Amino acid sequence: MATQKALKRSQRHFYFADETLDFAAGWLLGYAQQGGMSPGELFYCFNQIKRESPLVWVKTFTEALHYQQAKASELEAQADPAGAAAHHMAAVVAARAILHMLNPTLPEARVVTEAMERAFQAAIGQLGVRLEPWAIPFANGYLPAYVSSDLGSAKTLFVVIGGGDTYREDLWFFGGKAALERGYAVLMPDLPGQGSTPYQGLHFGEATIEALGVALAAVRQRGFAGRVVLCGWSGGGYFTTKFVERSAPAPEIAAWIASTPIHDLQHVFEVAMPGFLRTNPSSWWKQQVLHLAGQMNPVLQAALEKYQWQFGPEGIAGIIEKFADARVNLERLNIPLLALVGESEDAEMIRQAEVVFQTLHARQPASSLVKFSPASGADAHCQINNLPLAQHTIFAWLQGQGL
Amino acid sequence: MATQKALKRSQRHFYFADETLDFAAGWLLGYAQQGGMSPGELFYCFNQIKRESPLVWVKTFTEALHYQQAKASELEAQADPAGAAAHHMAAVVAARAILHMLNPTLPEARVVTEAMERAFQAAIGQLGVRLEPWAIPFANGYLPAYVSSDLGSAKTLFVVIGGGDTYREDLWFFGGKAALERGYAVLMPDLPGQGSTPYQGLHFGEATIEALGVALAAVRQRGFAGRVVLCGWSGGGYFTTKFVERSAPAPEIAAWIASTPIHDLQHVFEVAMPGFLRTNPSSWWKQQVLHLAGQMNPVLQAALEKYQWQFGPEGIAGIIEKFADARVNLERLNIPLLALVGESEDAEMIRQAEVVFQTLHARQPASSLVKFSPASGADAHCQINNLPLAQHTIFAWLQGQGL
Numbered sequence: 001m002a003t004q005k006a007l008k009r010s011q012r013h014f015y016f017a018d019e020t021l022d023f024a025a026g027w028l029l030g031y032a033q034q035g036g037m038s039p040g041e042l043f044y045c046f047n048q049i050k051r052e053s054p055l056v057w058v059k060t061f062t063e064a065l066h067y068q069q070a071k072a073s074e075l076e077a078q079a080d081p082a083g084a085a086a087h088h089m090a091a092v093v094a095a096r097a098i099l100h101m102l103n104p105t106l107p108e109a110r111v112v113t114e115a116m117e118r119a120f121q122a123a124i125g126q127l128g129v130r131l132e133p134w135a136i137p138f139a140n141g142y143l144p145a146y147v148s149s150d151l152g153s154a155k156t157l158f159v160v161i162g163g164g165d166t167y168r169e170d171l172w173f174f175g176g177k178a179a180l181e182r183g184y185a186v187l188m189p190d191l192p193g194q195g196s197t198p199y200q201g202l203h204f205g206e207a208t209i210e211a212l213g214v215a216l217a218a219v220r221q222r223g224f225a226g227r228v229v230l231c232g233w234s235g236g237g238y239f240t241t242k243f244v245e246r247s248a249p250a251p252e253i254a255a256w257i258a259s260t261p262i263h264d265l266q267h268v269f270e271v272a273m274p275g276f277l278r279t280n281p282s283s284w285w286k287q288q289v290l291h292l293a294g295q296m297n298p299v300l301q302a303a304l305e306k307y308q309w310q311f312g313p314e315g316i317a318g319i320i321e322k323f324a325d326a327r328v329n330l331e332r333l334n335i336p337l338l339a340l341v342g343e344s345e346d347a348e349m350i351r352q353a354e355v356v357f358q359t360l361h362a363r364q365p366a367s368s369l370v371k372f373s374p375a376s377g378a379d380a381h382c383q384i385n386n387l388p389l390a391q392h393t394i395f396a397w398l399q400g401q402g403l
Numbered sequence: 404m405a406t407q408k409a410l411k412r413s414q415r416h417f418y419f420a421d422e423t424l425d426f427a428a429g430w431l432l433g434y435a436q437q438g439g440m441s442p443g444e445l446f447y448c449f450n451q452i453k454r455e456s457p458l459v460w461v462k463t464f465t466e467a468l469h470y471q472q473a474k475a476s477e478l479e480a481q482a483d484p485a486g487a488a489a490h491h492m493a494a495v496v497a498a499r500a501i502l503h504m505l506n507p508t509l510p511e512a513r514v515v516t517e518a519m520e521r522a523f524q525a526a527i528g529q530l531g532v533r534l535e536p537w538a539i540p541f542a543n544g545y546l547p548a549y550v551s552s553d554l555g556s557a558k559t560l561f562v563v564i565g566g567g568d569t570y571r572e573d574l575w576f577f578g579g580k581a582a583l584e585r586g587y588a589v590l591m592p593d594l595p596g597q598g599s600t601p602y603q604g605l606h607f608g609e610a611t612i613e614a615l616g617v618a619l620a621a622v623r624q625r626g627f628a629g630r631v632v633l634c635g636w637s638g639g640g641y642f643t644t645k646f647v648e649r650s651a652p653a654p655e656i657a658a659w660i661a662s663t664p665i666h667d668l669q670h671v672f673e674v675a676m677p678g679f680l681r682t683n684p685s686s687w688w689k690q691q692v693l694h695l696a697g698q699m700n701p702v703l704q705a706a707l708e709k710y711q712w713q714f715g716p717e718g719i720a721g722i723i724e725k726f727a728d729a730r731v732n733l734e735r736l737n738i739p740l741l742a743l744v745g746e747s748e749d750a751e752m753i754r755q756a757e758v759v760f761q762t763l764h765a766r767q768p769a770s771s772l773v774k775f776s777p778a779s780g781a782d783a784h785c786q787i788n789n790l791p792l793a794q795h796t797i798f799a800w801l802q803g804q805g806l
Contacts, residue, residue: 012446015418029442032435039432039442040780040788043415067778083795375470377443385443392486 009381011344011374015043018052020299024100028093030384031173035086036093037064045097054101054302065094065115072122081126088123092116092169099167101302104198104309113167113196117144120169129180136189136218138211141200144168145189145215146176152223154185156254156403161212163234163382164204164307167195174233174382178391185224189215191239193310203312204235205322212243216252227254229403231394233382238262241328241356248332255401257394259340259382260349261356263328269319271348330359336366338397340390342379343371349381366401412784414747414777418446421455423702426783427503431496433788434576438489439496440467448500457504457705468497468518475525484529491526495519495572502570504705507601507712516570516599520547523572532583539592539621541614544603547571548592548618549579555626557588559657559806564615566637566785567607567710570598577636577785581794588627592618594642596713606715607638608725615646619655630657632806634797636785641665644731644759651735658804660797662743662785663752664759666731672722674751733762739769741800743793745782746774752784769804 009023016022028042037045041064048060068091075084095116102109117133124131130149135142146168148154158179160171171188179186190197191211193204202211216228230253232240237258244256262268308315311322337360341353350371357369370393372378376386383390412426419425431445440448444467451463475490498519505512520536527534533552538545549571551557561582563574574591582589593600594614596607605614619631633656635643640661647659665671711718714725740763744756753774760772773796775781779789786793 012443013450014442014446026442026446029432033441038436038780038789038792039417039429040415040783040786041778042780043417043429043788044777044780044782047416064778071779080799083799086791086795374447375444375467376474377441377445377447379447380443383443385446386441388489389441392489396483396486 008344008346010342010379010385012380012385015046016049016052018297018299020297020303021049021052021057021101024097026380027384028097030387031093033386033388034173034177035089036173037068037090037097041090053298057101057299058098061094061097062112065091065098065112068094069115069119072119076122076126081128085123085126088119088126091119092123092172095119096167096170099306101299103302103305105305110196110199116167116169120146120172131176131180131186131188136215138192138214139202139207141197141202143189143191143211143215144195144197145187146171147187147219147222148180148185151185151219152225154224155226156184156229156398157187157219157224157226158184158229158231159187159189159216161189161191161230161232161236161240162194163232163236163239164193164310165234166190166236169195173387175231175391175394178388178395182395184229185226187215187219191215193312198309198312201312203322204310204319205312208239209242209246209323212239213247227403228252229255229257229398231257232261233259238265238268241333242323244335245328245332248334250335253335255338255398255403256335257338257340257397258353258356259390260345260353261337261339262349262352263330263356264352265319265323265326268346268348268352271346330356333360334363336360336364336401338367338394339369340383340393341369341371342381342383343373344379345381368397411747411749413745413782413788415783415788418449419452419455421700421702423706424452424455424460424504427500429783430787431500433790434496436789436791437576437580438492439576440471440493440500444493455702457701460504460702461501464497464500465515468494468501468515471497472518472522475522479529484531488526488529491522491529494522495526495575498522499570499573502709504702506705506708508708513599513602519570519572523549523575534579534583534589534591539618541595541617542605542610544600544605546592546594546614546618547598547600548590549574550590550622550625551583551588554588554622555628557627558629559587559632559801560590560622560627560629561587561632561634562590562592562619564592564594564633564635564639564643565597566635566639566642567596567713568637569593569639576790578634578790578794578797581791581798585798587632588629590618590622594618596715601712601715604715606725607713607722608715611642612645612649612726615642616650630806631655632658632660632801634660635664636662641668641671644736645726647738648731648735651737653738656738658741658801658806659738660741660743660800661756661759662793663748663756664740664742665752665755666733666759667755668722668726668729671749671751671755674749733759736763737766739763739767739804741770741797742772743786743796744772744774745784745786746776747782748784771800 014026045060068087072084072087098112131146134145134147160175168188168190176186176188192202192207230240237260241261339353339357360367378386378389417429448463452459471490471494475487478487498515501515534549537548537550563578571591571593579589579591595605595610633643640663644664742756742760763770781789781792
């Protein structure tokens with residue numbers, strides 16, 4: 001089984017024997033620190049999942065979604081906006097849970113994605129949060145995003161960039177909410193490959209990096225004239241590193257946070273991905289192996305199907321070819337960096353975070369590297385089981401920069 | 404094993420095979436919705452507890468306490484009050500976890516209790532919360548409490564009353580924090596038998612009910628001139644019911660919340676407590692049975708030792724004799740009541756909540772009974788796995804009363 005997880009992300013055991021489901025369980029529990037589904041609601045679902053299969057998981061969280069939707073409607077009818085918002089936000093998390101294990105090419109997946117978007121937008125509406133949905137024109141389509149309504153008067157924009165597993169609604173929990181509460185303007189975009197963008201034919205690759213530049217330009221056109229802070233999570237750690245490299249010199253970017261910064265994506269795949277993804281250079285062969293691995297474990301198959309969909313026709317196996325120059329020229333990085341890394345992440349992620357930090361610290365002494373120990377609870381990939389600690393670390397550092 | 408739990412409190416399984424430890428695990432996880440230890444920190448501890456023994460539990464959470472204390476000091480030295488407060492509040496929860504399984508008569512237990520108090524007071528100090536510790540004179544000793552600093556100008560005082568398992572610091576999570584955030588003044592007292600009061604020779608019984616009256620009079624002497632809202636949890640459901648009966652007519656008490664209201668404590672013990680507590684009227688015999696039951700399960704033994712300490716020389720077995728009149732005269736209750744009950748609680752708790760609600764609803768039509776379903780996550784005893792939902796329900800109801 002050790003080779004059947006996609007990447008070492010955590011050393012914690014929560015509830016399920018299957019590592020993929022267990023990581024998802026811990027992820028959802030982590031969200032409970034910021035609203036979403038409570039531990040009681042989550043374990044009500046977990047307890048119903050006796051057989052660890054994607055089908056049972058999807059069925060269970062679908063019932064939770066319907067329950068939360070009904071409660072939200074009920075409280076809206078009672079003119080109880082805060083109560084309705086709490087249930088809408090729990091509906092977002094239930095929908096998000098479903099999407100962990102539902103083949104995104106099925107029609108049901110689009111229905112769930114739209115339900116998640118509606119629930120999120122209803123929640124922020126009921127709460128009176130100054131955030132609105134925004135379709136940023138890109139290529140022949142658009143980047144689905146949320147953006148602060150009061151961009152024109154904002155001094156600092158906190159841009160949350162997710163990774164291979166995020167929808168724009170996730171970015172609320174990855175700093176969007178915390179930044180708004182602290183008075184920042186916020187941009188939470190889905191870049192190509194993320195969220196629902198593969199439905200538009202947008203996939204991970206060069207377009208992902210380009211799109212970040214397009215989104216920042218669009219923010220300027222929308223009236224924002226302040227400083228930009230980039231905050232990248234998971235794959236977003238690579239996307240932001242690459243973007244900072246390409247943007248140099250980039251006076252408009254005042255600071256950069258990455259959990260974790262990645263300068264050599266190819267090496268991550270070679271060293272940290274399991275054997276069945278890297279033993280043979282032939283994409284065809286790799287895809288066959290993926291298929292076989294999936295047949296052994298339906299949960300892993302569900303997770304891999306989603307990644308395949310996000311990476312486009314060549315799938316995950318073609319990832320390295322998708323980025324014109326997957327390695328980052330460290331010499332071109334020149335923005336103060338806060339690098340966050342969990343001690344329970346893969347050693348290669350920790351190593352690259354150290355390399356990027358050392359490079360930048362010499363040039364930008366305000367740069368900092370924070371390693372989260374197991375006792376901190378923030379030691380997993382993206383600090384997913386103690387996001388408030390990561391967020392406190394981020395905003396304390398920004399405050400130290402006068403941002 | 405079914406007879407080895409003290410009372411049916413939950414239908415959820417979280418992590419441990421032992422029901423007492425598992426309920427404690429779910430309790431601690433529930434606190435994570437309001438600060439305290441994160442899911443990551445809690446599961447770091449849970450994962451270390453391979454053998455489900457009180458000793459291992461205590462050792463593990465003692466390490467967590469020391470870790471949080473060290474981090475809090477570190478951040479205080481860095482002039483980071485919000486960061487220090489978060490670690491202090493996690494230290495409170497770690498200490499509270501220890502006290503679930505540490506014999507309170509051991510010297511170590513007093514050290515941990517004092518560490519919990521210091522951490523809580525440091526947290527509210529660092530956060531600038533307008534709450535202060537208060538020793539309310541009572542009998543030959545005092546009731547340890549926290550009270551709002553600005554009582555004189557407050558319109559409504561929200562009084563949080565815990566049960567058989569609470570320390571005054573727990574009351575922060577049981578509505579103290581939520582009430583302060585909504586602009587209420589707050590009183591969070593330990594009544595006789597609760598928290599550290601047995602060290603003063605104070606135990607559950609008549610004194611518990613009397614002390615609530617003493618605390619409310621003391622608040623008046625301290626300058627409070629507004630309306631009082633009582634909110635009782637667990638055993639506090641009984642204490643407040645009894646207090647409301649005795650205070651009638653009680654124009655100073657504007658509203659009463661109980662999760663759950665209990666009018667016949669004796670019947671709860673007869674019907675809902677396990678056989679080994681009720682098969683024989685002889686206290687001596689019952690204590691022998693308790694001793695035997697404890698020998699079968701060291702976790703249960705640790706829990707029962709704590710209860711014995713709280714109930715005084717006659718122990719749990721003498722409980723009924725401890726209250727001069729354990730039954731409440733329903734005819735004397737006449738304050739608007741919000742009764743909260745979880746559908747996964749013991750049937751007798753649900754039944755009594757219904758009886759008290761029906762009685763009051765006829766007299767005080769603003770009264771309401773809210774039953775939380777398993778899907779709500781608030782279906783356990785005290786809504787412990789979704790306290791924010793219970794709190795939202797409480798404050799929406801109070802708002803409806805113009806309070």
